[in-house]
Amino acid sequence: MAMNTQGRPTAPARASSGSIETVSGSRGLLQHEDLLFEIGTPETTGVDLPKPKGLKSRLGGVARKVDTGLAGLSEPQAVRHYMRLSQRNYAIDLGFFPLGSCTMKHNPRLNEKMARLPGFADIHPLQPQATVQGALQLIDELATWLKTLTGMPSVAMSPKAGAHGELCGMLAIRQALIARGEGETRKRVLVPASAHGTNPATAVQCGFIVDEIKANARGRVDMAELREKLQRTDDVAGIMLTNPNTCGLFETDIKEIADLIHKAGGYFYCDGANFNAIVGRVRPGDLGVDAMHINLHKTFSTPHGGGGPGSGPTVFSEALAPYAPVPFVTKDEDGLFRLVEHVDGDAKDSFGRMVAFHGQMGMFVRALTYMLSHGADGLKQVAEDAVLNANYIQARLKHVMTPAFEGYCMHEALFSDAFTADGIETIDIAKALIDEGYHPMTMYFPLVVHGAMLIEPTETESKAELDRFCDSLESIARRAAQGDETLKGAPYLAPARRLDETRAARKPILKWTAPAPESVAAE
Amino acid sequence: MRYLPLTPEDRASMLATIGAKSADDFYTDVPKSARLKAKIAGLPGHQGELAVERHMTKLAARNRAASAGPFFVGAGAYKHHVPATVDMIIQRSEFLTTYTPYQPEIAQGTLQTLFEFQTQVAALTAMDVANASMYDGSTACAEAAVMAARVTKRSKIILSGGLHPHYAAATRLLCEAQGLTVVQLPVAIDGEGELAKSVDGETACVIGQSPNVFGTVTDLSGVAKSAHEKGALLVSVFTEAVSLGLVTPPGEMGADIAAGEGQSMGNGLNFGGPYVGLFACKEKLVRQMPGRLCGETVDADGRRGFVLTLSTREQHIRRDKATSNICTNSGLCALAFTAHMTLLGGKGLKQLAQLNHEAACELADALGALKGVEVLTPRFFNEFAIRTPVDAEAVLAMLDEAGVVGGVRASRLFPTDHLGDVILVAATECTTTDDIAAYAAALKEII
Numbered sequence: 002m003a004m005n006t007q008g009r010p011t012a013p014a015r016a017s018s019g020s021i022e023t024v025s026g027s028r029g030l031l032q033h034e035d036l037l038f039e040i041g042t043p044e045t046t047g048v049d050l051p052k053p054k055g056l057k058s059r060l061g062g063v064a065r066k067v068d069t070g071l072a073g074l075s076e077p078q079a080v081r082h083y084m085r086l087s088q089r090n091y092a093i094d095l096g097f098f099p100l101g102s103c104t105m106k107h108n109p110r111l112n113e114k115m116a117r118l119p120g121f122a123d124i125h126p127l128q129p130q131a132t133v134q135g136a137l138q139l140i141d142e143l144a145t146w147l148k149t150l151t152g153m154p155s156v157a158m159s160p161k162a163g164a165h166g167e168l169c170g171m172l173a174i175r176q177a178l179i180a181r182g183e184g185e186t187r188k189r190v191l192v193p194a195s196a197h198g199t200n201p202a203t204a205v206q207c208g209f210i211v212d213e214i215k216a217n218a219r220g221r222v223d224m225a226e227l228r229e230k231l232q233r234t235d236d237v238a239g240i241m242l243t244n245p246n247t248c249g250l251f252e253t254d255i256k257e258i259a260d261l262i263h264k265a266g267g268y269f270y271c272d273g274a275n276f277n278a279i280v281g282r283v284r285p286g287d288l289g290v291d292a293m294h295i296n297l298h299k300t301f302s303t304p305h306g307g308g309g310p311g312s313g314p315t316v317f318s319e320a321l322a323p324y325a326p327v328p329f330v331t332k333d334e335d336g337l338f339r340l341v342e343h344v345d346g347d348a349k350d351s352f353g354r355m356v357a358f359h360g361q362m363g364m365f366v367r368a369l370t371y372m373l374s375h376g377a378d379g380l381k382q383v384a385e386d387a388v389l390n391a392n393y394i395q396a397r398l399k400h401v402m403t404p405a406f407e408g409y410c411m412h413e414a415l416f417s418d419a420f421t422a423d424g425i426e427t428i429d430i431a432k433a434l435i436d437e438g439y440h441p442m443t444m445y446f447p448l449v450v451h452g453a454m455l456i457e458p459t460e461t462e463s464k465a466e467l468d469r470f471c472d473s474l475e476s477i478a479r480r481a482a483q484g485d486e487t488l489k490g491a492p493y494l495a496p497a498r499r500l501d502e503t504r505a506a507r508k509p510i511l512k513w514t515a516p517a518p519e520s521v522a523a524e
Numbered sequence: 525m526r527y528l529p530l531t532p533e534d535r536a537s538m539l540a541t542i543g544a545k546s547a548d549d550f551y552t553d554v555p556k557s558a559r560l561k562a563k564i565a566g567l568p569g570h571q572g573e574l575a576v577e578r579h580m581t582k583l584a585a586r587n588r589a590a591s592a593g594p595f596f597v598g599a600g601a602y603k604h605h606v607p608a609t610v611d612m613i614i615q616r617s618e619f620l621t622t623y624t625p626y627q628p629e630i631a632q633g634t635l636q637t638l639f640e641f642q643t644q645v646a647a648l649t650a651m652d653v654a655n656a657s658m659y660d661g662s663t664a665c666a667e668a669a670v671m672a673a674r675v676t677k678r679s680k681i682i683l684s685g686g687l688h689p690h691y692a693a694a695t696r697l698l699c700e701a702q703g704l705t706v707v708q709l710p711v712a713i714d715g716e717g718e719l720a721k722s723v724d725g726e727t728a729c730v731i732g733q734s735p736n737v738f739g740t741v742t743d744l745s746g747v748a749k750s751a752h753e754k755g756a757l758l759v760s761v762f763t764e765a766v767s768l769g770l771v772t773p774p775g776e777m778g779a780d781i782a783a784g785e786g787q788s789m790g791n792g793l794n795f796g797g798p799y800v801g802l803f804a805c806k807e808k809l810v811r812q813m814p815g816r817l818c819g820e821t822v823d824a825d826g827r828r829g830f831v832l833t834l835s836t837r838e839q840h841i842r843r844d845k846a847t848s849n850i851c852t853n854s855g856l857c858a859l860a861f862t863a864h865m866t867l868l869g870g871k872g873l874k875q876l877a878q879l880n881h882e883a884a885c886e887l888a889d890a891l892g893a894l895k896g897v898e899v900l901t902p903r904f905f906n907e908f909a910i911r912t913p914v915d916a917e918a919v920l921a922m923l924d925e926a927g928v929v930g931g932v933r934a935s936r937l938f939p940t941d942h943l944g945d946v947i948l949v950a951a952t953e954c955t956t957t958d959d960i961a962a963y964a965a966a967l968k969e970i971i
Contacts, residue, residue, distance in 0.1 A: 043870035073869015090633035094617030120584025126796030135586025202839035212784030306856030310798030358796025376570035
């Protein structure tokens with residue numbers, strides 16, 4: 002140990018507090034970092050490649066004229082560049098991420114390790130099927146889990162994300178109607194006003210017309226209005242309903258809704274985004290559902306990756322199963338797994354192909370790893386803990402904030418902005434949470450609740466973490482009720498202050514452009 | 525259970541705070557007949573890491589990895605070397621375990637990398653603007669077709685005979701669901717130019733691919749000219765992003781929209797997904813684009829920052845009037861793409877492309893020299909089609925026995941087009957001289 006012979010101070014000196022400017026633009030551990038194009042050059046590289054031999058080109062003259070001019074970095078520069086940028090992100094591995102309707106749960110590292118086994122990560126979708134029997138078996142096993150957990154007879158594995166699964170379900174409905182000879186007449190799809198925006202967008206992508214249903218005072222489908230809308234039946238294609246719904250509530254009348262839509266000759270598409278609340282406790286197949294997508298990146302813990310990749314396998318009832326997309330995996334009598342890739346034979350009624358290959362295999366490996374880890378018993382506990390956590394938050398905050406609806410919630414607690422003083426908005430509360438070290442809740446969604454704040458804790462959080470969060474939010478809520486203007490400036494402690502979205506949209510700058518050379522600029 | 529932090533005491537104390545007796549109280553809205561009493565039957569109980577790892581490893585061992593020996597499969601996905609740094613970057617928790625950047629103050633890491641991604645994709649395709657990625661190349665192609673219909677307010681989509689048939693299928697599906705008419709030109713190894721003749725006054729767009737599914741590279745400038753004369757758009761598709769380091773990119777041919785697969789940069793084969801769709805267009809079309817866009821702005825202190833922008837195109841604002849239903853993109857795969865592109869740099873990319881091209885040239889020479897084998901693709905980048913004197917399926921099975929994964933039989937992609945003796949073959953920088961020699965030797969034995 003070195004002796005402190007020179008009298009180095011070992012306690013902080015008394016100094017003025019407050020912010021200081023730095024020459025580098027860095028702020029201690031938070032390093033300043035420019036765009037890669039401002040620090041690299043096209044000649045710089047972080048990859049050592051062998052020298053080309055100079056063979057005669059076989060491009061037949063179809064050659065690029067202008068080089069990309071894209072900047073490169075050496076390996077240490079590249080590592081620092083992306084490390085420094087990473088420090089500007091909030092993440093579930095860092096803290097509580099109660100983003101409602103997004104199910105930000107823990108992403109186990111075992112999933113990542115398994116997905117990187119060369120037998121999964123380094124196989125080609127079109128190599129001979131005899132050389133990928135383990136991969137096909139994995140898809141088959143995951144399919145079995147999904148069918149068993151949902152109580153549905155069939156599942157399409159290829160959809161690439163939740164919205165893509167919605168598309169899959171609605172295309173199957175479309176195909177079923179065509180098969181019945183009613184493809185041209187049954188065009189109306191009922192969608193609750195509280196639905197996620199992808200629902201109406203998907204219906205329109207499939208050529209349907211959206212007919213919106215209001216929510217009742219309890220945050221559920223207004224049955225009187227539904228019955229009214231089903232007075233006429235010959236144009237009804239189906240209903241798209243999220244359950245538990247986007248208000249975090251179970252649709253009490255779901256079986257009656259299913260019966261009514263079936264009686265009208267339509268199909269029931271259930272948005273399974275909130276399956277985490279009921280997994281292992283309720284099977285959608287017992288509720289009269291005809292199609293439902295499952296977000297593997299929500300309920301089954303595959304990482305969100307900053308906005309994908311997702312994965313949206315879609316389960317089907319007997320009525321819709323024949324119309325499911327290709328490709329799918331079957332098992333022959335001799336025990337060999339086989340891909341059905343074309344619309345004929347076993348798949349003669351299929352609506353076709355949605356994507357180039359067999360779906361998000363990398364996500365399948367992670368999801369199955371997660372299911373095997375939890376088991377059927379663990380998954381049931383997942384749902385119960387997720388719902389318990391949400392109700393605990395609701396119970397702790399209902400005295401300072403305004404619950405949007407009475408009674409228990411499912412996996413997410415929803416509040417309106419009714420408790421805030423004039424001039425304080427939902428966004429101010431959200432941004433103040435950032436200063437407290439939390440990712441904000443979902444804000445201004447669902448649209449049926451004014452200034453909505455949707456808090457989904459998932460089963461990942463401990464009671465201590467929930468208590469800390471509730472202490473923070475309770476304090477912010479009190480300030481909001483009192484009209485504390487300092488909330489308008491939040492966040493104060495984040496890597497960036499509030500950003501000007503209006504300016505970004507008015508004159509969009511969507512890529513980096515090299516500044517004009519100085520000699521020109523000086524003229 | 526290792527992923528669940530609540531203890532039985534926590535649960536009891538929380539229930540007391542809530543005023544509920546048990547978790548059952550929260551499920552009383554569920555119809556009685558649908559409430560499950562016990563755990564779901566037919567599924568195993570929870571297992572420790574070791575047991576799970578054992579099972580997954582056993583499944584993985586039943587697959588033949590591309591790196592295990594000579595490997596020549598392409599046709600839409602390519603075996604490239606991914607630098608170790610790329611995987612390290614995408615495994616950073618801050619990128620891996622975050623969400624779509626809805627709160628930009630704590631998502632500048634994701635947003636700045638998306639801005640870099642968009643800049644790279646725009647430069648690579650030589651287009652004005654690119655979005656923040658699509659699911660994959662095939663869905664990017666489908667979205668390009670319906671975007672062209674929106675832009676031109678026309679309803680006819682024409683697909684070349686060299687378009688990857690899976691891209692064609694995905695595109696036909698989405699277009700027909702929206703009431704658009706899709707015209708598929710006959711399958712052709714070198715027929716992209718035919719698109720120029722087929723365009724008429726009702727055409728929204730023609731979709732051509734270079735390099736196409738048979739590997740043929742084509743300058744689509746003439747097609748663009750014909751399309752533009754008739755008021756139609758050119759959608760230029762590619763499945764091999766590395767080709768753009770050497771081959772004429774969509775923007776240099778006058779394409780209005782470029783759509784392609786970015787897997788080759790930074791992303792492994794993964795048995796077909798997740799991949800990353802690249803989507804770029806002319807500036808004037810930007811407001812009709814599908815998907816997320818990241819744009820530059822400033823924060824309250826005037827410092828540069830990035831946000832998701834032009835969201836009035838999108839489903840969460842526009843609902844049934846959105847340009848697409850896409851919500852999630854392929855964020856982490858886009859980051860892998862960007863990190864790999866950053867490590868390469870412009871010069872490195874060109875060199876990588878050159879190495880790919882030369883490997884394919886050597887492979888074509890070695891296979892083409894065999895008696896009875898014909899190289900069918902006239903101009904190619906890193907893949908081409910060959911005709912063998914024996915049925916392709918039998919050839920590939922025998923090659924497999926010799927330890928060589930020799931390519932894709934064309935009849936797997938085109939089951940009804942009488943291509944039973946055609947194999948699609950790809951080479952990349954991973955292909956060694958020994959691999960090529962092994963292929964040629966094994967094929968010589970078979971035919």
